[in-house]
Amino acid sequence: xxxxxxxxxxxxxxxxxxxxxxxxxxxxxxxxxxxxxxxxxxxxxxxxxxxxxxxxxxxxxxxxxxxxxxxxxxxxxxxxxxxxxxxxxxxxxxxxxxxxxxxxxxxxxxxxxxxxxxxxxxxxxxxxxxxxxxxxxxxxxxxxxxxxxxxxxxxxxxxxxxxxxxxxxxxxxxxxxxxxxxxxxxxxxxxxxxxxxxxxxxxxxxxxxxxxxxxxxxxxxxxxxxxxxxxxxxxxxxxxxxxxxxxxxxxxxxxxxxxxxxxxxxxxxxxxxxxxxxxxxxxxxxxxxxxxxxxxxxxxxxxxxxxxxxxxxxxxxxxxxxxxxxxxxxxxxxxxxxxxxxxxxxxxxxxxxxxxxxxxxxxxxxxxxxxxxxxxxxxxxxxxxx
Numbered sequence: 532x533x534x535x536x537x538x539x540x541x542x543x544x545x546x547x548x549x550x551x552x553x554x555x556x557x558x559x560x561x562x563x564x565x566x567x568x569x570x571x572x573x574x575x576x577x578x579x580x581x582x583x584x585x586x587x588x589x590x591x592x593x594x595x596x597x598x599x600x601x602x603x604x605x606x607x608x609x610x611x612x613x614x615x616x617x618x619x620x621x622x623x624x625x626x627x628x629x630x631x632x633x634x635x636x637x638x639x640x641x642x643x644x645x646x647x648x649x650x651x652x653x654x655x656x657x658x659x660x661x662x663x664x665x666x667x668x669x670x671x672x673x674x675x676x677x678x679x680x681x682x683x684x685x686x687x688x689x690x691x692x693x694x695x696x697x698x699x700x701x702x703x704x705x706x707x708x709x710x711x712x713x714x715x716x717x718x719x720x721x722x723x724x725x726x727x728x729x730x731x732x733x734x735x736x737x738x739x740x741x742x743x744x745x746x747x748x749x750x751x752x753x754x755x756x757x758x759x760x761x762x763x764x765x766x767x768x769x770x771x772x773x774x775x776x777x778x779x780x781x782x783x784x785x786x787x788x789x790x791x792x793x794x795x796x797x798x799x800x801x802x803x804x805x806x807x808x809x810x811x812x813x814x815x816x817x818x819x820x821x822x823x824x825x826x827x828x829x830x831x832x833x834x835x836x837x838x839x840x841x842x843x844x845x846x847x848x849x850x851x852x853x854x855x856x857x858x859x860x861x862x863x864x865x866x867x868x869x870x871x872x873x874x875x876x877x878x879x880x881x882x883x884x885x886x887x888x889x890x891x892x893x894x895x896x897x898x899x900x901x902x903x904x905x906x907x908x909x910x911x912x913x914x915x916x917x
Contacts, residue, residue: 555852558595560843561618563629563639566603569732569758570631572787573832574603577653579825580836581628584844587820592840593847593854600624606732608634615642625854626651628839631832633657633676633703640664649846649854653839654832657703661883663914667861670882672838674804675910676707676754677714679781682888682905683752683802684715687779692749694724698739698763699754701728708754708781716752724748734762740770751776756783761791768795782891782898787830789896796893802904805831805873806889807897817872829872838871842878845869881912 562581564574578601585597600622602614611634618624619642626649630636636655643650644666652660652669656676660669687695697712699705705728713723724746727739743751751772755763760783767778773795782803785796807828817837821829842864849863850856864882868875876886888905891898 555595557598558592558626558847558852558854559598559600559622559624560592561600561602561615561622561624561627561629563602563604563614563618563627563635565606565631566601568606570606570756573631573654573757576787576830576832577628577631577836577839579821579827580829580833580838581653581840582836583821583824583833584837584840586824588844592844593850593852595847595852604630604632604635606630606632606635608632608638611635611638612642615639619646619648625649626843628653628836628843630655633707636660637664637703640666640669643669647857649843649857649860651839651842653835655704656707658707658910658913659703661879661881661910661915662912665881665912665915665917667917668857670842670864670878671884672842673835673884674886675711675883676704676781677711677910678804678886678888678905678908679783679802680708680711680713680752680754681715682890682908683779683781684712684717684721685719686802686890686904687750687752688716688719688721692721694722694748695750695752696725696727696743696746696748697723697752697754698727698743700731700733700759702731704756705731705754709752712752732759734759736763736766737770740766740772743776744770744772748776751778753778753780753784755780756786757788760784760788764788764792764799765795782831785891785893785898787832789893789898799893800901801891801893801898802888803831803891803898804876804884804886804888805834806891806900808900809872809874809889810900811872811874813870814872831873834872838869838873841869841871842867879909879912881910881915881917883910883912885909 697709782801846860890904
């Protein structure tokens, strides 16, 4: 009897910490981002921003320490389903964070929707993620491809430009950015003369630049990012087009790329939900902390990673760290005003940011704020039935 009683006491002593919540398991965060290839620098900036917010919270989110499980998605949609299934089914992550490439994010959204795993998209702007594929457990801390394109279309039409050529990669992000631009530009009296594109991640632009020169538009609207954006901006200037045909674009054309683009990017105008010179106390504090931590200047990708962690923190605070309480998590995030370096934003019913889109101009190594191109712009979330 004494043996049984002693055994019970030992068992209770071992179980006691769990009972009072002293040994909560670590929160498993699956970072599925590009760490090699065209978008490698973007993936690193997103991770840096995410980790910075967690560090500011004492290394915990929703009261739980964080364990990071990283996968290089290589910006390859053909590998995306296998990669995300490994994180969900093998590693049993509590939340997925990714990705940059829209095709990869679409695969992540499908698996997240099918399995009920929390997904926060810190970049890819594929409209379907918060459109036809929207779900209570899927959130975005970035933008839709439509948002910067639409804002620039409005601005350029109001500026009096009448005839424009668009040029992008032929994939979801490029198509949707150009379509958003065209929707606003033509609604306000402009005309898109040609819609030029080339396969991702092809950077052989010469034939298309020759076509632009022959078409003689008033201006060009472009969507490229990462290494492709660097080469496009340099090739555009080298072809002598910039002097007579001004270049405008979605902000990714010049975000995180200015160092490499050099003088070729001077004066290029872009629209995005962030700028390098917002000058607010919130943004100044973020930029200082990021620079001190990583010895780098932050860009929009760092902000989106930081805000992905903020969204996760808001949801888990409401559920006391329990990532399985999807309804409570969603309700808290839907009510929140997120205090971002970009400016305060909310999430729409489809869980996409409702945010200001800024007009910026490249001055030196900065995307300087010119004005607010579109105030509190909400994506139309076409096809969302949530």
